[in-house]
Amino acid sequence: MAAKLKNELHESSNLAGSKLAGASNSIQVNFNSLPAEENPPERISIRDVAKQAGVSIATVSMVLNQNPRISRPTHARVQRVIDSMGYRPNRLAQSLSSRYTQVLAVMLPPLRHAFADAYFGEILSGISDRAGKLGHKLLIEQAKPQYIKEGKHIELYERRFVDGLLCLGFNEKHAFLSDLRQYPMILVDNRFGDGVLDYVHCDYRMGAKQAMNCLLQLGHRNIGMIYAAPESPTARDVLEVYTTELRHAGIEPKESWLADGCFTDEGGAAAAELLTHRDKDITAFLCGNDKMALGAIRYLVEHGHKVPQDISVVGFDDIQHLAYANPSLTTVHLPLYELGVAACERLVSRIRGKVDHVADVLPTHLVLRESTSIVRTR
Amino acid sequence: MAAKLKNELHESSNLAGSKLAGASNSIQVNFNSLPAEENPPERISIRDVAKQAGVSIATVSMVLNQNPRISRPTHARVQRVIDSMGYRPNRLAQSLSSRYTQVLAVMLPPLRHAFADAYFGEILSGISDRAGKLGHKLLIEQAKPQYIKEGKHIELYERRFVDGLLCLGFNEKHAFLSDLRQYPMILVDNRFGDGVLDYVHCDYRMGAKQAMNCLLQLGHRNIGMIYAAPESPTARDVLEVYTTELRHAGIEPKESWLADGCFTDEGGAAAAELLTHRDKDITAFLCGNDKMALGAIRYLVEHGHKVPQDISVVGFDDIQHLAYANPSLTTVHLPLYELGVAACERLVSRIRGKVDHVADVLPTHLVLRESTSIVRTR
DNA sequence: CTACATTGTTAAACTGATTAAACAGTTAAC
DNA sequence: GTTAACTGTTTAATCAGTTTAACAATGTAG
Known part of the structure; x- marks a missing residue:
């Protein structure tokens, strides 16, 4: 409730100014407008593709998932229809059915400037890059007291928002972490309870x-x-x-x-x-x-x-x-960027059941610059 | 591929050290372990609740969504069963069926330190806080060239990852923005093409x-x-x-x-x-x-x-x-925090169809500190 | 010439919710 | 005393996929 917006008051006057500016020197932009774009974009489903390709929806699904039981020619034919129709599978339906969301959450501590922090930012960069490569999306959450009290961190899993969780900036004082013991979760740059929780941290x-x-x-x-x-x-x-x-x-x-x-x-x-x-x-x-x-x-x-x-x-x-x-x-x-990469990588392995415990430590090293010198003699 | 992890090599030796440290002075933690927690957590669905409460699943659904057509006593009875069973509706199923994901995406520019930036961080704070209050989750994406080339920004909507998008740090040079014209999207702290895209920016x-x-x-x-x-x-x-x-x-x-x-x-x-x-x-x-x-x-x-x-x-x-x-x-x-709040607020209004165009400008003001003084006289 | 794999495809069940339409059971109107 | 309106609940369709089991067609062994 901290933010009280009075923008409506300013809108009209400022808009006049901005219009002027925009008109005077706006850069040319190419609007590739379609004829009937204001209509509902007419979602096409796997059934439409199946019909068009003359196969069953099961076949289309198997083509989508590269199932080897589909023959070369069929695969090619269906794929061509998919491409020509511009079909994109609905991720909600895929997730509901497959039980994997392909989404990871990153939990930040309830600090005022957690989102503008160089330390977290660098780790986040690594996480984001690797998550993208692994085909996962990233949800960001902040563990405010109220959030934890309401059990939202558990809902993340229970309501199938995510497959796994990366916790940044927490330590043994944050008791809620032990609620997450039974789910895929990795504590980043710390340990907890002598190794009860999976972790990746710097040395x-x-x-x-x-x-x-x-x-x-x-x-x-x-x-x-x-x-x-x-x-x-x-x-x-x-x-x-x-x-x-x-x-x-x-x-x-x-x-x-x-x-x-x-x-x-x-x-x-x-x-x-x-x-x-x-x-x-x-x-x-x-x-x-x-x-x-x-x-x-x-x-x-x-x-x-x-x-x-x-x-x-x-x-x-x-x-x-x-x-x-x-x-x-x-x-x-x-190596914060690499820490993020490693944490993300390990979390996905855990989710896929490829490993059952994560406890990695990444090497560190001293960088000599100007703030140190030989001791002063008095 | 920048990160080459050699942690396996270090793991064993470092682990020994860390175990030692952990054992010597770890803080007591309360592990409220359940008897059979290693088993699959046995997901309970709306059907289980309906059976237990002796009503149809439609009734449970309507209780969940506060539908006024459910009578007081029925509502109370079902709610009690929901609470006692600890039932939490599967969001994927809800989203698939309702056609709303309750997820928003934040798009950041492909700068190396976009996640560690004070400017973006402050806006993100506002967005995150307001999204939480509005019951929405936040997905973070970075618009790398490859990402745009592959049309991932369009997939965000087409594959039903999100209901809407907030774009931070972009301007008229970023042509991909016009691809998103037909979807709920708000350009934050800028305008585009003389107002073709919804925006909220500072004055x-x-x-x-x-x-x-x-x-x-x-x-x-x-x-x-x-x-x-x-x-x-x-x-x-x-x-x-x-x-x-x-x-x-x-x-x-x-x-x-x-x-x-x-x-x-x-x-x-x-x-x-x-x-x-x-x-x-x-x-x-x-x-x-x-x-x-x-x-x-x-x-x-x-x-x-x-x-x-x-x-x-x-x-x-x-x-x-x-x-x-x-x-x-x-x-x-x-007012970057407030800008984030306003952008998030407006985006949700747009998604819900309460407004059809957003163009807000937030007031700014000068803060006098020490880096300015009366002109030097020579 | 049956019996048995093998291969590729499909029908149907399933994931877990929402929602429109139907349906009883009351109450009010004429 | 029927008809109409209203309540509260349920039936069944729907959202858009995955996956198991069944099936037909073909090839191979005995």
Whole structure:
């Protein structure tokens, strides 16, 4: 109810203006108008094709589905009729009958800007591309509290909206996920309940290890960590590796080196402020994602710390346009597009019964750019 | 084929690591397991409900659809059976029979990062929210060249995937749009062929007028324009108002004040470079969107121009986090969320036959922030 | 020359709903 | 006291496909 539209009021006046503009310099467009196009487009069904081709509807159906029991000549003849009539099978009827919808759903978390997010967007790109190639359509849903309360996520399957579901941006705090255990579903870029749910995620441990190795080799010993969502297993992976690698280097991690940045730009800035005030000797930040890293850098630069001369910053995700940032961000590259591709691929395999459990981890690597350097000497 | 997955290789080793992590600190989760959940979930149909309630399936159907011809007591009795059995009507069957799918498609342009775009994301948010409230699902499609060539956009209707379509980010160069003329479709934030297609867009003329008035009142007379997509009617609206308002103020616009920024950050930077070199006297830029404005500012700041002291910059869109930019960006606020809401709303009205033509324009306004100031005196 | 596969096609059942028309059972009108 | 109108429910057709089992026609083996 947030949006109150008063457009009717403006319509007439603006329309006059727009008409003018359109008339003055609109580009020529080819309208291939048909003679009787305002009539109902007269849907043709499999029966029409069968009649026209002089075969039964079963035969047409089998031609459509490339059934090998149909002979070459019959197939060719029917196919020709199909093409000439421009027949396109009704997907609803196909799905009802075959029990497969060829539709997948993507579930996004109830964040305000979930649709405009670089992280989700990149995964979605991969999902969308692969779904298209596999002949599947994509439904997008957002798991708002009310939505879950009403059981809409279960209806997705029960009412046969989709064959399977990909969940992005959820973690073990999202209990509704376990409702979906019995259906084809893949948790993307996380795990759940020690592997009860199928998943595909990036190798956060590998990335964290490389990031820490890099910072330690550059001589950093007081390394802060801006984390987020400790209820997320993959986020915990990073925290654990951070701790382990510090100890491995003979450094005892301090509680005061940790701050929650909520995965947001502003959160990253706030965390950077907190950490720099808590410990003046911190010379590097490991950040749970790029947005927090960028926020941290913004805070640092605005408050007289030079990046990377005074403080090095490492991110996670490798979202777009990072190379254009100033300084450009050293970060752990997550293969998000490939993650989307893999998740989609695996989900379809699960739906088709080709696999019965999915648990894939995709390799990650550190991308060195300008936001890291050798530790400052005081 | 860009993604080559080598995850199988990594799976075993990483899995070992992740299992360890999961076991060590996983959060307790409540698995409300049913006794016989591995069996096929045993779908119940309208027939089962009818039998159980001792009525015909027609009666159940009419209860489902709130048909007033069903008496109070019968309705109550059947509804109770429906609830107790947990019956959920099969949407495929409903759609096949009723000829409405209750699904809308959103078509995005074939840009690499269309799914991670702040502009599209905001509109999508509005569409998604309203579609949910109206009981409609959302399909997302990307109009890649191959997709259009194969006529998939027409299949969307012909094969009954959807009832209607919302097209985001297209303009008059995209000829395939005219294929959809005969179906319920709304062009979002643009016009096409002088109004042949239904549309809802923001009032770019109003926004441009306010931006130009602001710059002129601040004393700017040499105002450059970083535009994009001149084949887009709404983009032309801005160009026209820019020209008109300059003339109105007694200034003859120069060709050398115009540069195409391609709607991108990098394009904006390149355009700023071009314009500053072509005319040293330029003191302000009007930019076709925020991304280009941000790119322009980045270029200016990196090359010794102070913003806004030397050069003022105005954007268009008012995307998120602009207030956090440095300097924060003065821009024309487009009601993108509301635009999505309105487009969705109108599309459903069109599908239901409540309106037969849609041509709405939503008001815009200038948001003054730090990237504009009174003209520099030399 | 029957018996038996094999091959290609089809009739008919099925998917799970909606809806127009028919049909009883009441009530109101003339 | 019939006729007409109204209620509430059901019968049966329909939406547009898939799929199983049956069938005819042909080829092959015994």
